[in-house]
Amino acid sequence: MVFAGMNYLAVIVAAVGAFAFGAVYYGALGKSWMAALGKTEGELKGPDGKMSPFPFILSFVAELVMAWALAGVLGHLGPGQVTVTNGAISAFFLWLGFVLTTIAVNNAYARRKLALTAIDAVHWLGVLIVEGVIIGAFGV
Numbered sequence: 001m002v003f004a005g006m007n008y009l010a011v012i013v014a015a016v017g018a019f020a021f022g023a024v025y026y027g028a029l030g031k032s033w034m035a036a037l038g039k040t041e042g043e044l045k046g047p048d049g050k051m052s053p054f055p056f057i058l059s060f061v062a063e064l065v066m067a068w069a070l071a072g073v074l075g076h077l078g079p080g081q082v083t084v085t086n087g088a089i090s091a092f093f094l095w096l097g098f099v100l101t102t103i104a105v106n107n108a109y110a111r112r113k114l115a116l117t118a119i120d121a122v123h124w125l126g127v128l129i130v131e132g133v134i135i136g137a138f139g140v
Helices: 008-037 054-075 084-109 114-138
Strands: none
Touching: 008 054, 008 114, 054 084, 054 114, 084 114
8 A cells, every 4th residue: 555655554554553552541541631631521521421522533633644744754764764663763753853842832831730741742752653663664
């Protein structure tokens, strides 16, 4: 499933893997995340008592875009350089340079708790590492 030099199957599998990681991660840290956010479960649900599907759909779309962009970056390493190790290392540096810094700045201006920044930042680190490893394994 390679089109125009990109393995789109790798991108899709990476996004699904990242979404699954997020489900497990926030399943384990959901109460801590809500406390750091200063919200209760009831406050996060709509008037009908249900969670909106929108944040979940948006998360998957964001993870799909991240996987596509990461595959593009990894593709520029050159032939034979797209490996699991290089996928993980590249993911880490992209997280450090762009994701962590963005989350930290946004949460600082909003005066959010450091715990919220840490929980969300580690989530996105995991997302990118999962994606980098999968894309590295599949190749671009």
